[in-house]
Amino acid sequence: MRKIESHGSFGGTQEVWAHDATSTSCEMRFGVFLPPQAQHTPCPVLYFLSGLTCTEQNFIQKSGMQRYAAEHGLIIVSPDTSPRGEGVPDAEGDDIGLSAGFYVDATQAPWSAQYRMQSYVTQELPTLVEAHFPASDMRGITGHSMGGHGALICALRNPGFYRSVSALAPICSASRGWGRKAFAAYFGEDADTWRRWDACDLLRASKEKFPLLVDQGDADPFLEDKLQPDLLRAACDAGGHALDLRMRRGYDHGFYFVASFVGDHVAHHAAALTRA
Numbered sequence: 304m305r306k307i308e309s310h311g312s313f314g315g316t317q318e319v320w321a322h323d324a325t326s327t328s329c330e331m332r333f334g335v336f337l338p339p340q341a342q343h344t345p346c347p348v349l350y351f352l353s354g355l356t357c358t359e360q361n362f363i364q365k366s367g368m369q370r371y372a373a374e375h376g377l378i379i380v381s382p383d384t385s386p387r388g389e390g391v392p393d394a395e396g397d398d399i400g401l402s403a404g405f406y407v408d409a410t411q412a413p414w415s416a417q418y419r420m421q422s423y424v425t426q427e428l429p430t431l432v433e434a435h436f437p438a439s440d441m442r443g444i445t446g447h448s449m450g451g452h453g454a455l456i457c458a459l460r461n462p463g464f465y466r467s468v469s470a471l472a473p474i475c476s477a478s479r480g481w482g483r484k485a486f487a488a489y490f491g492e493d494a495d496t497w498r499r500w501d502a503c504d505l506l507r508a509s510k511e512k513f514p515l516l517v518d519q520g521d522a523d524p525f526l527e528d529k530l531q532p533d534l535l536r537a538a539c540d541a542g543g544h545a546l547d548l549r550m551r552r553g554y555d556h557g558f559y560f561v562a563s564f565v566g567d568h569v570a571h572h573a574a575a576l577t578r579a
């Protein structure tokens with residue numbers, strides 16, 4: 304593992320690390336914010352999954368989350384959004400290939416060899432983080448847009464592994480919205496497989512009940528066609544999950560929105576992760 308960056312921030316440290324990942328067969332980078340409390344005691348970890356076109360940098364530079372993480376004593380880990388490097392498959396468009404891993408394990412060639420972001424985020428990365436940083440095994444997961452979809456499916460596919468889950472402007476049903484092109488490529492046209500990676504289908508089927516905090520701007524240009532919060536509401540009703548969906552007047556999809564509400568999400572996770 305190699306430390307790429309280290310910056311003092313709100314009494315803690317914002318770092319970026321690189322390592323050779325086995326799940327994605329390439330070098331992967333991730334951000335880790337270590338709050339001041341981590342100098343003395345193991346801290347809970349909140350994973351933040353970013354959206355299309357992002358690397359590990361967008362969230363750590365634009366969200367201002369370090370202030371809230373330092374206040375609540377949370378480590379925040381922010382992985383990259385896809386495998387990277389020479390030979391990694393890509394295709395035309397922002398919603399497939401590089402920066403568009405959709406946090407799934409692809410089944411179709413040529414994607415299946417390296418587009419294994421579900422395994423990376425839910426297995427390899429937590430193992431690495433808990434071995435190398437002062438991290439406890441209390442984990443929460445959140446994300447923005449494609450990363451909101453990612454947070455939901457990671458929690459739903461791994462019951463008991465995360466104590467808390469939330470999302471900012473998530474792609475609520477990737478197989479019906481913004482993920483259709485990627486799902487067709489990564490999984491082929493098998494509808495059963497698509498359902499196993501779609502947050503709304505997983506919510507309808509889940510026996511474990513998930514209390515969900517979701518913020519969504521009502522001026523988001525992707526709201527109706529690509530994000531589809533109405534489908535999330537219907538799936539939570541059908542599956543018996545408590546959904547706190549907060550529609551935010553005048554907010555669009557970008558990081559001005561994320562920065563406005565990330566503090567609420569950090570506080571939400573801190574309450575769940577520091578409860579005895």
Ligand SMILES: N[C@@H](CCC(=O)N[C@@H](CSC=O)C(=O)NCC(=O)O)C(=O)O
Binds near residue numbers: 353354355448449
């Ligand atoms: N160009 C794309 C949309 C690009 C975009 O808005 N990306 C968002 C995430 S969208 C869903 O996953 C983002 O976080 N961008 C990075 C940033 O720093 O703003 C299109 O219009 O299709």
